[in-house]
Amino acid sequence: MKVLLTGGAGFIGSNLVRLLLHDAPDLEITNLDKLTYAGNLESLAGVANSPRYRFVRADVADARAVERVFAKGFDAVLHLAAETHVDRSLEDAAPFLRTNVLGTHVLLEAARRHGIGRFVHISTDEVYGSAPAGAFFDESAPLHPSSPYAASKAAADLLVSSYVHTFHVPAVILRCTNNFGPYQFPEKLLPLAIANALEDRPLPVYGDGMQERDWIYVEDYCRAIHLALERGRPGEIYNVSAGRPRANLDVLRALLALVGKPESLIRFVEDRPGHDRRYALDSGKFRSELAWAPQNDFERALAATVEWNRANAEWLERCRSGAYRNYYRRHYTERKKTLERWQSS
Ligand code: NAD
Ligand code: TYD
Numbered sequence: 001m002k003v004l005l006t007g008g009a010g011f012i013g014s015n016l017v018r019l020l021l022h023d024a025p026d027l028e029i030t031n032l033d034k035l036t037y038a039g040n041l042e043s044l045a046g047v048a049n050s051p052r053y054r055f056v057r058a059d060v061a062d063a064r065a066v067e068r069v070f071a072k073g074f075d076a077v078l079h080l081a082a083e084t085h086v087d088r089s090l091e092d093a094a095p096f097l098r099t100n101v102l103g104t105h106v107l108l109e110a111a112r113r114h115g116i117g118r119f120v121h122i123s124t125d126e127v128y129g130s131a132p133a134g135a136f137f138d139e140s141a142p143l144h145p146s147s148p149y150a151a152s153k154a155a156a157d158l159l160v161s162s163y164v165h166t167f168h169v170p171a172v173i174l175r176c177t178n179n180f181g182p183y184q185f186p187e188k189l190l191p192l193a194i195a196n197a198l199e200d201r202p203l204p205v206y207g208d209g210m211q212e213r214d215w216i217y218v219e220d221y222c223r224a225i226h227l228a229l230e231r232g233r234p235g236e237i238y239n240v241s242a243g244r245p246r247a248n249l250d251v252l253r254a255l256l257a258l259v260g261k262p263e264s265l266i267r268f269v270e271d272r273p274g275h276d277r278r279y280a281l282d283s284g285k286f287r288s289e290l291a292w293a294p295q296n297d298f299e300r301a302l303a304a305t306v307e308w309n310r311a312n313a314e315w316l317e318r319c320r321s322g323a324y325r326n327y328y329r330r331h332y333t334e335r336k337k338t339l340e341r342w343q344s345s
Pocket of ligand 2: 086087178188190205207209211213272
């Protein structure tokens, strides 16, 4: 089977490429990635020479470039490429609309014209918005995206559904919760906190830190994507989650205990505008139809992620050079000023 995988140089994408090359000897993978700040071919160094893997640098929103790639002939598409960080979408939503909405449209059009046999669209739990205390959203929950990032992903989901309905593109939508694990860019909560904790630097906590996220280890999610590629029912939407939401503060306390650092490193900072309070998904449909369950317990997976960070300090250091320093200054060192600018402009 020949698979076109978009966003394979990112966090989940690079873990997925590795997992598929290992677990699916019949797959040939073409990784189409624009290599934005979040894309890093170093994350794929171990598999770059595999005869079943090739890389094409292209933008999913560039219809001509995408058409040239599709002309090579594919059986399936795994669409992960996206702008993914909520805070960046508050600063400038335009790249989110271009990549997440227009880029998805370009791929759907190509998939339709080329009669692609399977299209797995990687969405997010954030399309549902905040879940009330105690509630776990299933696939019938209405879409209430709060951030420009979430809105762009919800728009993409609706486009995918329209292509299923109108043009019979055999697409499956996966909505997953917050992932963590190796090769995650240090802008999301856990990789940023791990990097800072290991260097005795403050761990920034937005607002009161009682927001909840339903964490899943990236390897468990990559197994889920593989199953969806093989056996997901076209036209279906599936939630994927570990089903155990945790408060951000509890997650950071567990991390500090694990690395033997004091809780005084926790630093409360101004909250993120529009911050969703709680994400929690019911993934019963995916678990029963695809016989999937997460295999990695949160604490052990967190320990493995910390170990990975310790062993890959150079990878992390290169991510944190250059433009990242300005990002960190705007979002953390000068946070108050930056938030005022977002609110007033
Ligand atoms: P990431 O930010 O680490 O990587 C995104 C990748 O997409 C990068 O390699 C980047 O270069 C590439 N990309 C961006 N714009 C592109 C474009 N225009 N054309 C081609 N490539 C482009 O993201 P991630 O965390 O690995 O997320 C992957 C997917 O999973 C996304 O669709 C995201 O919305 C979804 N998701 C992520 C999480 C999470 O916790 N990380 C949770 C739920 C859903
Ligand atoms: P994040 O990793 O940005 O994922 P998302 O917003 O897509 O869920 O953030 C996870 C949670 O951690 C979210 O409630 C925001 C919070 N957070 C902080 O408290 N401090 C930080 O520095 C970051 C990046 C996030």
